[in-house]
Amino acid sequence: MRCRYACRSDQHQxxxxxxxxxxxxxxxxxxxxxxxxxRPAAAxxxxxxxxxxxxxxxxxxxxxxxxxxxxxxxxxxxPFRAIPTSVxxxxxxxxxxxxxxxxxxxxxxxxxxxxxxxxxxxxYMMLTGRRRTPAADYPKLGAVVAKSLETRDQSxxxxxxxxPGGSGGRxxxxxxxxxxYSSVVLGNGNPPPNTTLPKGVSSDRDAVRHRLRRHANERFxxxxxxxxxxxYTYNYEQALQLMAKRxxxxxSREPAKDQQRYGKHDFGRHCLLARRxxxxxxxxxxxxxxxxxxxxENFTFHFEQMGEFDRPFAQLxxxxxxxxxxxxxxxxxxSEFGRTPRINNRYGRDHWSAAWSVCLAGGRLQRGAAYxxxxxxxxxxxxxxxxxxxxxxxxxxAIGVDATGxxxxxxxxxxxxxxxxxxIDEILA
Amino acid sequence: xxxxxxxxxxxxxxVVHQWxxxxxxxxxxxxxxxxxxxxxxxxxxVLRWTIPDGKLDAWDGHESxxxxxxxxxxRPIVVSGGSDDLLIWWDTDSSPAKPIRxxxxxxxxxxxxxxxxxxxxxxxxxxxxxxRLWELESARPLAxxxxxxxxxxxxxxxxxxxxxxxxxxxxxxxxxxxxxGRILQKFAAQELHSYNVGQRVDFGGVRDIAVRPDGRRIAAxxxxxxTNPLGAVHQPLVLxxxxxxKEQAEPKTSEDANKDAKAQMDTKGARKHESNVAGKHFxxxxxxxxxxxxxxxxxxxxxxGGTSGGYLLFWQPGSEKPVVQFKLxxxxxxxxxxxxxxxFATAHYDRHVRIxxx
Numbered sequence: 001m002r003c004r005y006a007c008r009s010d011q012h013q014x015x016x017x018x019x020x021x022x023x024x025x026x027x028x029x030x031x032x033x034x035x036x037x038x039r040p041a042a043a044x045x046x047x048x049x050x051x052x053x054x055x056x057x058x059x060x061x062x063x064x065x066x067x068x069x070x071x072x073x074x075x076x077x078x079p080f081r082a083i084p085t086s087v088x089x090x091x092x093x094x095x096x097x098x099x100x101x102x103x104x105x106x107x108x109x110x111x112x113x114x115x116x117x118x119x120x121x122x123x124y125m126m127l128t129g130r131r132r133t134p135a136a137d138y139p140k141l142g143a144v145v146a147k148s149l150e151t152r153d154q155s156x157x158x159x160x161x162x163x164p165g166g167s168g169g170r171x172x173x174x175x176x177x178x179x180x181y182s183s184v185v186l187g188n189g190n191p192p193p194n195t196t197l198p199k200g201v202s203s204d205r206d207a208v209r210h211r212l213r214r215h216a217n218e219r220f221x222x223x224x225x226x227x228x229x230x231x232y233t234y235n236y237e238q239a240l241q242l243m244a245k246r247x248x249x250x251x252s253r254e255p256a257k258d259q260q261r262y263g264k265h266d267f268g269r270h271c272l273l274a275r276r277x278x279x280x281x282x283x284x285x286x287x288x289x290x291x292x293x294x295x296x297e298n299f300t301f302h303f304e305q306m307g308e309f310d311r312p313f314a315q316l317x318x319x320x321x322x323x324x325x326x327x328x329x330x331x332x333x334x335s336e337f338g339r340t341p342r343i344n345n346r347y348g349r350d351h352w353s354a355a356w357s358v359c360l361a362g363g364r365l366q367r368g369a370a371y372x373x374x375x376x377x378x379x380x381x382x383x384x385x386x387x388x389x390x391x392x393x394x395x396x397x398a399i400g401v402d403a404t405g406x407x408x409x410x411x412x413x414x415x416x417x418x419x420x421x422x423x424i425d426e427i428l429a
Numbered sequence: 430x431x432x433x434x435x436x437x438x439x440x441x442x443x444v445v446h447q448w449x450x451x452x453x454x455x456x457x458x459x460x461x462x463x464x465x466x467x468x469x470x471x472x473x474x475v476l477r478w479t480i481p482d483g484k485l486d487a488w489d490g491h492e493s494x495x496x497x498x499x500x501x502x503x504r505p506i507v508v509s510g511g512s513d514d515l516l517i518w519w520d521t522d523s524s525p526a527k528p529i530r531x532x533x534x535x536x537x538x539x540x541x542x543x544x545x546x547x548x549x550x551x552x553x554x555x556x557x558x559x560x561r562l563w564e565l566e567s568a569r570p571l572a573x574x575x576x577x578x579x580x581x582x583x584x585x586x587x588x589x590x591x592x593x594x595x596x597x598x599x600x601x602x603x604x605x606x607x608x609x610g611r612i613l614q615k616f617a618a619q620e621l622h623s624y625n626v627g628q629r630v631d632f633g634g635v636r637d638i639a640v641r642p643d644g645r646r647i648a649a650x651x652x653x654x655x656t657n658p659l660g661a662v663h664q665p666l667v668l669x670x671x672x673x674x675k676e677q678a679e680p681k682t683s684e685d686a687n688k689d690a691k692a693q694m695d696t697k698g699a700r701k702h703e704s705n706v707a708g709k710h711f712x713x714x715x716x717x718x719x720x721x722x723x724x725x726x727x728x729x730x731x732x733x734g735g736t737s738g739g740y741l742l743f744w745q746p747g748s749e750k751p752v753v754q755f756k757l758x759x760x761x762x763x764x765x766x767x768x769x770x771x772x773f774a775t776a777h778y779d780r781h782v783r784i785x786x787x
Contacts, residue, residue, distance in 0.1 A: 060659070073492075079493045079494035290628065294659055296659055296661035297632075297658075301658075
């Protein structure tokens, strides 16, 4: 694989020195700001035109044959047919009729080979762009985006994960970027837990308590300020801002007709919540749709699950496009892997990472493109093979983040993305 | 088949024929004269083997998988329903066979087809939640009903031809009067449905319905104990329901029928009657009862396929577990019984159709 960043070109060296110089000039300003960015011009651009990422995680392993890369009338094709889309020549599964109408906004990547058939490892690779190793833990895409797109006046968390159930809380997914960039988890799309004042505590009394806390903090920080104490301070202040903006997380405040359009089921609500959150400035939102681990009755389950996915996803794409937000919002529909072309004896498909697909939209991506190709019955990549690391680079480049940059963390320079990989230039406009 | 077989002894079951096709099989049926066994295959073909020499003919016509088959009891006609929404009528006596008629009948898969015992009516049902009634000879549409809120998995006629049953994913079974479509009874077979919170999927459903030859009981087949639906961890289950001894008088108009049906479904009394499970049959095997047939008032035969393999299951009244579990060489997906009630055709993943003699 060609390594664009291993070339050590003059341009890259200059950019890295400039980045490190900016970091040195940034001094101890660890809370907020964009001083870490390698390209100040890009930083200004990001600041003026806030970018966003929405990831839809098709948990369990979406079948590429029942979604983005159908192979009808082959031994592996299964019972579903392919339908034309709004882009001539591009066909997707008949399970996605509403999505097909939005194909001119979408970008399909059909030649993925991640060589990993384990759920946990595959998910880790797709969300970090790296293989998990015993020696290092890497931040997930949400944390990287939250840090990369952070703005000075940001009042909401930059990394939000909406789970299908659960009570919410805080994720542990920022690795060396630190807990500031860990996800705020919205259990079943509900507002963050513990964001209302306890009974018996008035707003005035709460304000007095925080004045006291700040006073104590300032005394402490004047002599013992560290990155960790800054994070503690940040978390307190962010929690207060979160409490003040709690209604942002309340999807029921969206117009009734929109709630109807997206559907009243969990995934519909969560897609609408994702739209609401990015409209309010949240950098990264991850929504899950579960469950696609269909070793048994793959076709019945995909009929059920894709039927639920299709309309809200298409609505989300159409709404962001209509509102002019798709230009600066990247949508990623990913999974930990695909599913076997071979149909097993229980009408199931098993884990398959050798030839599968993701669907992207927005940002700098070319619209209506289908990149990469699998062979006639979908068992191998025939053209345009890519992997998780290339996709990770592509996501960042699509929102204007220099994936060749580095994070400066506790005196260490850490690459934003796998430095041995590169973006898929062919799908970037 | 409606005559109780004499000396019916499932312990003597043995596979007497097995013929290989070009693709994994999905469903099968005997033709009305037991000259052929017909199967639906994943390669989109309908296959016909001649009994007993096993000569194979392959018929093209479906754009996707054919999923279900039904044979006329009076004419050489088999109808297939497919994932392509098509119903295709086949002349089983012609060689090579050709479609007599083809029409788009549903939006979504056709999951089940049935022919009435007099050979005049065809019923079809599928993922669009609709039951459609056709004149078999002409394919003329006669009626359509849409009272199921989810996918319909099974449709069967009562032997007397006066009512029809349909069962869905959620475990609802509806009995309608013919030809009005008025709902006579609803049966709560919800034990056949499960919703897995972790996997967030509805699963199970009424995979098949069998009516006892005396017309007084139905069996609704499927699965239960679905602790891991996506991983095929579940067991076969058949729920038994008694039919109302007396049917109410037919309303005068279809509008009246619909009003009556709605009123009947909404009243507390009707709901109390709905949950009248009269008994159950199950097996400890891992699998699903995908097809059941009564070979007499005494014997109910089911077929199962799953992680435990393929089996013919033989139940008698009063025995919750099978009296005999006959292991087949491979996972079975479909089954039919011939007119003698002694030969069972099974459709297998390993591309074989097998005939088991009892």
